[in-house]
Amino acid sequence: QVQLVESGGGLVQAGGSLRLSCAASERTFTSYGMGWFRQAPGKEREFVAAISWSGNRPVYADSVKGRFTISRDNAKNTVYLQMNSLKPEDTAVYYCAAAWNGRATIWANEYGYWGQGTQVTVSS
Numbered sequence: 001q002v003q004l005v006e007s008g009g010g011l012v013q014a015g016g017s018l019r020l021s022c023a024a025s026e027r028t029f030t031s032y033g034m035g036w037f038r039q040a041p042g043k044e045r046e047f048v049a050a051i052s053w054s055g056n057r058p059v060y061a062d063s064v065k066g067r068f069t070i071s072r073d074n075a076k077n078t079v080y081l082q083m084n085s086l087k088p089e090d091t092a093v094y095y096c097a098a099a100w101n102g103r104a105t106i107w108a109n110e111y112g113y114w115g116q117g118t119q120v121t122v123s124s
Contacts, residue, residue: 002026002098002113009094009118012086016122020081022096022115027077033099034072034079035111038092038120045108048094049081053102061106064090086122093117 003025012018022034035050049070051058058070067086072079079096097111105111 002029002032004096004098004113004115006094006096006115006118009120011121011123014086014088014122014124016086017082017084018086018120020083020094020096020118020120022079022081024077024079024098029077029098030074031100031102032113033101033103033105033110034070035097035099035105036070036079036081036094037097037108038090038094039117040089040092043092045095047106047108050099050104050106051079052104057104059104059106083120086120088122088124091120091122093119 006022008020036048039045049060051070069082095117096115098113099111
């Protein structure tokens with residue numbers, strides 16, 4: 001059972017930056033693909049970014065490409081989401097998730113473990 005704990009959310013002005021962190025409880029973290037998803041009020045959860053177990057070939061949603069960067073530090077069992085040039089439409093609860101297959105997948109149903117979420121609010 002992998003437990004994931006997100007941190008780093010908060011309130012920021014448009015154009016600002018935040019870095020989200022997601023700490024995993026298991027040393028087997030290194031074998032999991034990791035993803036970030038978000039859900040805004042009244043909207044469905046959407047894919048944001050994902051990274052494979054090796055850290056190669058990250059993938060991004062078009063809406064965040066060029067602004068967000070996903071990375072991982074397997075020695076610290078942690079995945080990060082650096083968010084730059086934030087926009088009000090980035091406001092959402094952000095969730096990290098772990099995929100047992102080790103892939104950088106955009107599909108939520110391939111992730112078996114989810115964190116509790118962290119709120120990101122971008123003011124205009």
